[in-house]
Amino acid sequence: MSQNFLTFSFLFFLLLSSPNHSYAQKHTKKHAKNPRIPCKTMVFYFHDVLYNGKNSKNATSAIVGAPAWANTTIIAGQSHFGDLIIFDDPITITNDFHSDPIGRAQGFYVYDKKDVFTAWLGFSFVFNSTQNKGSLNFAGADPLMNKTRDISIIGGTGDFFMARGIATLMTDAFEGDVYFRLRVDIKLFECW
Amino acid sequence: MSQNFLTFSFLFFLLLSSPNHSYAQKHTKKHAKNPRIPCKTMVFYFHDVLYNGKNSKNATSAIVGAPAWANTTIIAGQSHFGDLIIFDDPITITNDFHSDPIGRAQGFYVYDKKDVFTAWLGFSFVFNSTQNKGSLNFAGADPLMNKTRDISIIGGTGDFFMARGIATLMTDAFEGDVYFRLRVDIKLFECW
Amino acid sequence: MSQNFLTFSFLFFLLLSSPNHSYAQKHTKKHAKNPRIPCKTMVFYFHDVLYNGKNSKNATSAIVGAPAWANTTIIAGQSHFGDLIIFDDPITITNDFHSDPIGRAQGFYVYDKKDVFTAWLGFSFVFNSTQNKGSLNFAGADPLMNKTRDISIIGGTGDFFMARGIATLMTDAFEGDVYFRLRVDIKLFECW
Numbered sequence: 001m002s003q004n005f006l007t008f009s010f011l012f013f014l015l016l017s018s019p020n021h022s023y024a025q026k027h028t029k030k031h032a033k034n035p036r037i038p039c040k041t042m043v044f045y046f047h048d049v050l051y052n053g054k055n056s057k058n059a060t061s062a063i064v065g066a067p068a069w070a071n072t073t074i075i076a077g078q079s080h081f082g083d084l085i086i087f088d089d090p091i092t093i094t095n096d097f098h099s100d101p102i103g104r105a106q107g108f109y110v111y112d113k114k115d116v117f118t119a120w121l122g123f124s125f126v127f128n129s130t131q132n133k134g135s136l137n138f139a140g141a142d143p144l145m146n147k148t149r150d151i152s153i154i155g156g157t158g159d160f161f162m163a164r165g166i167a168t169l170m171t172d173a174f175e176g177d178v179y180f181r182l183r184v185d186i187k188l189f190e191c192w
Numbered sequence: 193m194s195q196n197f198l199t200f201s202f203l204f205f206l207l208l209s210s211p212n213h214s215y216a217q218k219h220t221k222k223h224a225k226n227p228r229i230p231c232k233t234m235v236f237y238f239h240d241v242l243y244n245g246k247n248s249k250n251a252t253s254a255i256v257g258a259p260a261w262a263n264t265t266i267i268a269g270q271s272h273f274g275d276l277i278i279f280d281d282p283i284t285i286t287n288d289f290h291s292d293p294i295g296r297a298q299g300f301y302v303y304d305k306k307d308v309f310t311a312w313l314g315f316s317f318v319f320n321s322t323q324n325k326g327s328l329n330f331a332g333a334d335p336l337m338n339k340t341r342d343i344s345i346i347g348g349t350g351d352f353f354m355a356r357g358i359a360t361l362m363t364d365a366f367e368g369d370v371y372f373r374l375r376v377d378i379k380l381f382e383c384w
Numbered sequence: 385m386s387q388n389f390l391t392f393s394f395l396f397f398l399l400l401s402s403p404n405h406s407y408a409q410k411h412t413k414k415h416a417k418n419p420r421i422p423c424k425t426m427v428f429y430f431h432d433v434l435y436n437g438k439n440s441k442n443a444t445s446a447i448v449g450a451p452a453w454a455n456t457t458i459i460a461g462q463s464h465f466g467d468l469i470i471f472d473d474p475i476t477i478t479n480d481f482h483s484d485p486i487g488r489a490q491g492f493y494v495y496d497k498k499d500v501f502t503a504w505l506g507f508s509f510v511f512n513s514t515q516n517k518g519s520l521n522f523a524g525a526d527p528l529m530n531k532t533r534d535i536s537i538i539g540g541t542g543d544f545f546m547a548r549g550i551a552t553l554m555t556d557a558f559e560g561d562v563y564f565r566l567r568v569d570i571k572l573f574e575c576w
Binding site for chain 1: 227258261276303312332345
Binding site: 243245248254255256257263264265276278279280296298299300314315316318326327329331346347348349350353354384 | 419420448449450451452453465466467468494495496497498502504506523524525527534535536537538548549550573574
């Protein structure tokens with residue numbers, strides 16, 4: 001085998017493999033050293049005002065499903081087990097309910113445990129600001145008595161094309177059964 | 193260092209790296225040049241006939257949750273806010289409702305905004321044709337007054353094993369509150 | 385071209401490519417040979433006891449949405465079409481309902497087809513045992529008259545950080561409309 005052939009083979013191999021590498025670099029560009037370091041982090045708050053029969057003007061959410069022993073005006077006993085709530089909540093950058101929303105958190109949650117407040121969430125962050133257009137989609141269990149809870153970011157569109165990650169939820173404030181504010185720490189581990 | 197050793201090293205390196213490459217090629221085979229070019233595209237239509245108290249024979253969907261001020265027979269006011277609909281809709285290749293379905297779109301949507309028609313969708317395309325067996329799973333926000341809306345394809349099974357991507361929804365037709373037809377442009381960016 | 389230069393080029397190339405490889409190895413470490421071989425498999429059972437008006441003490445799930453022709457105490461006719469059920473079901477390692485649960489399956493399912501029992505599921509496995517902490521999130525169609533059905537594992541947290549995969553469901557037992565036990569074969573194809 002001559003040196004020339006070896007050199008040629010080597011360069012040919014380089015050529016062949018480069019498209020894959022360039023893909024890998026684009027797809028996972030910020031992950032080279034440690035895949036558990038996020039490629040993007042963001043913090044938001046969202047605010048839920050539950051309809052209770054008296055606040056139809058201000059309410060951002062409503063009970064639309066309830067078990068046989070409850071109804072859709074008054075939140076159910078037994079840790080609200082069986083209540084299904086639909087929401088369209090403002091997202092803000094600070095914890096100030098009156099600050100300008102940069103998007104809406106839209107979707108649903110269900111209370112799914114009898115003996116402790118626990119929910120399951122399916123929703124989107126729909127961004128509509130000068131900084132961000134697009135959406136992030138979330139799903140997961142929310143054992144809301146825990147200080148922090150992790151759910152999955154299962155996809156994204158627009159500025160968040162094909163994103164995946166983890167969102168850490170924290171209850172930042174609540175007032176009885178009518179108002180709660182969640183802090184959401186978004187950590188994306190797949191950025192395209 | 194002899195040529196033989198160098199040749200050996202080179203081949204050994206090829207050998208070592210080939211499993212990763214073959215994996216990369218299988219996993220991302222059509223992405224080499226630009227990760228934003230889909231590895232698979234498909235266009236389908238699906239048809240939703242909502243139960244309204246009179247069409248139980250033809251209806252493919254029904255309201256099963258509603259807010260306190262509405263009911264499950266008549267779709268709610270305020271942009272249908274709070275209505276939860278379950279559906280089993282035929283999927284067709286053309287926009288002809290009477291063409292042979294190649295599968296079913298199955299799942300739910302909620303209307304989640306008071307002042308403009310907006311929904312949140314969780315559903316599957318369940319394919320059952322000679323061309324495709326398997327399913328694609330979808331989730332995301334659908335601001336349905338926009339001409340096009342992007343939701344996430346969060347997984348797949350069978351022929352669409354582990355797929356991820358984006359689905360662009362377009363309202364292709366509607367008749368009052370009873371019928372709508374969605375065009376769905378599927379773009380997969382992860383093909384296994 | 386001298387041998388030394390060739391050797392240098394070769395080592396330089398090795399050096400250049402190593403960060404990507406180390407990432408690839410971490411991200412997909414068990415996938416080298418065939419991406420369709422799971423990086424992790426687990427088998428669990430979960431047990432659903434549906435509230436029927438008489439079993440409020442033992443019930444782990446309840447109907448919370450129903451179509452206009454049905455109610456939330458008695459499961460609907462027409463293959464339960466339109467019923468929405470919320471659940472908090474024990475997960476066990478064996479099929480014994482009375483064995484110690486290692487976590488809870490929490491979320492919802494809807495019956496979405498009139499002429500054959502078919503459901504759509506969105507739920508989490510929330511693990512809380514010495515062996516596993518964390519959660520797996522699931523979504524997909526469940527044509528439950530089929531012996532096996534595949535749904536998507538769309539994300540995970542804790543020990544299952546960023547996981548993706550397929551879950552194969554099998555109905556292991558059922559008693560009328562009150563009890564069913566599902567066997568879940570979990571196959572993860574993305575392990576971080």
